[in-house]
Amino acid sequence: MPTSFNQSVIEEFRANGGKVGGPFEGGDLLLLTTTGARSGKETTTPLGYVRHGDSLLIVGSNLGSPNHPDWYHNLLAHPVVRVEAGTRSFQALAVPAEGARREELFAHAVKAAPGYGDYQARTTRSLPVVVLERAEPDGWESPREVNSxxxxxxxxxxxxxxxxxxxxxxxxxxxxxxxxxxxxxxxxxxxxxxxxxxxxxxxxxxxxxxxxxxxxxxxxxxxxxxxxxxxxxxxxxxxxxxxxxxxxxxxxxxxxxxxxxxxxxxxxxxxxxxxxxxxxxxxxxxxxxxxxxxxxxxxxxxxxxxxx
Missing domain, CATH: 1.20.120 (Four Helix Bundle (Hemerythrin (Met), subunit A))
Structure with missing residues (x-):
């Protein structure tokens, strides 16, 4: 998608608590901010997502093109990403699924959003399925309050x-x-x-x-x-x-x-x-x-x- 279009979606998303019109209207949309694998610069991309339990799934469809999207290469180099979903913003660990788990999660994504199946049919590459987990591990031994x-x-x-x-x-x-x-x-x-x-x-x-x-x-x-x-x-x-x-x-x-x-x-x-x-x-x-x-x-x- 053109950068100017992405920017307009990002601005509308942030101005309206995560709601946008146009081709994304009524769909589940998040903003993913990754760190460039080579440049080290932050880039924000609007992406559709699918819920799976407590995690969010994103698919590297790139509209069915032969190459993985840039954001996928970025998160392989810098796994901690920033996610904006609705009015929430949090750090997440981006983990691509492998093997049988990838197949299971992709089937789940296609059931929720059949368009992913169409994109997969257009290309010979396996579309990456990435699980976004909250970056904070369970069971922290952190203080209840941070005052000092x-x-x-x-x-x-x-x-x-x-x-x-x-x-x-x-x-x-x-x-x-x-x-x-x-x-x-x-x-x-x-x-x-x-x-x-x-x-x-x-x-x-x-x-x-x-x-x-x-x-x-x-x-x-x-x-x-x-x-x-x-x-x-x-x-x-x-x-x-x-x-x-x-x-x-x-x-x-x-x-x-x-x-x-x-x-x-x-x-x-x-x-x-x-x-x-x-x-x-x-x-x-x-x-x-x-x-x-x-x-x-x-x-x-x-x-x-x-x-x-």
Missing amino acids: LADKVMEVHSWLRGQLRQVKTEADAHFIARAAHRGPGEAPAPSLGLQIRQRCLAFCQALEFHHTSEDAHLFPKIAHYHPHLADTFARLADEHRTVARIQGELAALLAGIGITDPERFRAELARMSTELNAHLDYEEEQILPLLADVPWPPVPPVPPAPGE
Whole structure:
């Protein structure tokens, strides 16, 4: 669809609480914002969707053309996306379905919106079916309220711990299923599966952003007021580098998703879990007490009175 048409739909959607006219009138429509796989720039695309339980499904039909749409390539590179549905806006983890699950979900989508079947008939490629899950994992250990910067940092740490647990749970389930395969035929080639890949990639990208922000902004500001903690910040910086090296190993394994050795991936994931949890424990012990009295969100400065 032309960019100008997309933009007019986006503006109408946001101005009318998710309702639009024209070809989308009366249909289920959402706005999907992805990060460019190469450009790194955000792009918003209006898309039809189908509900499936608590999740939303989107289909990479691209009107039946031979190529996947750009937004699909973007979410493979950056799995965490922004979804606007009605008046709600939230982050989601975009997970393409595979194998039998893809077939099941595509049949569900065609039943709800038969046009997807027509698009599939026009092309030889298999139309991707993407599940949009709320990005926040269940069972967070986050504070009930975030009133201080310490609470905010703890919230981020809890999110990272939760994501890492989910990656391990899904990887273990995948490998157990592979080990239990008895035929017919040979077991599938070693693969982590797109769901594990997407969640692990989202975790690694969030962790990298968090540590980069700490190194560039948070830690230097605290160190300025607490010079006696120089050794503490040196240790934290060294631990960031160690975690980053493990991230690099995981990223390399994810890049070769179809041939990744399961045991090597498990070993790297276990190493990440050990190093990261020890690092977060130490940071919480040493740094969080210093942030307990810093309000969050930050209190905006009071503008000077006229004449001051």
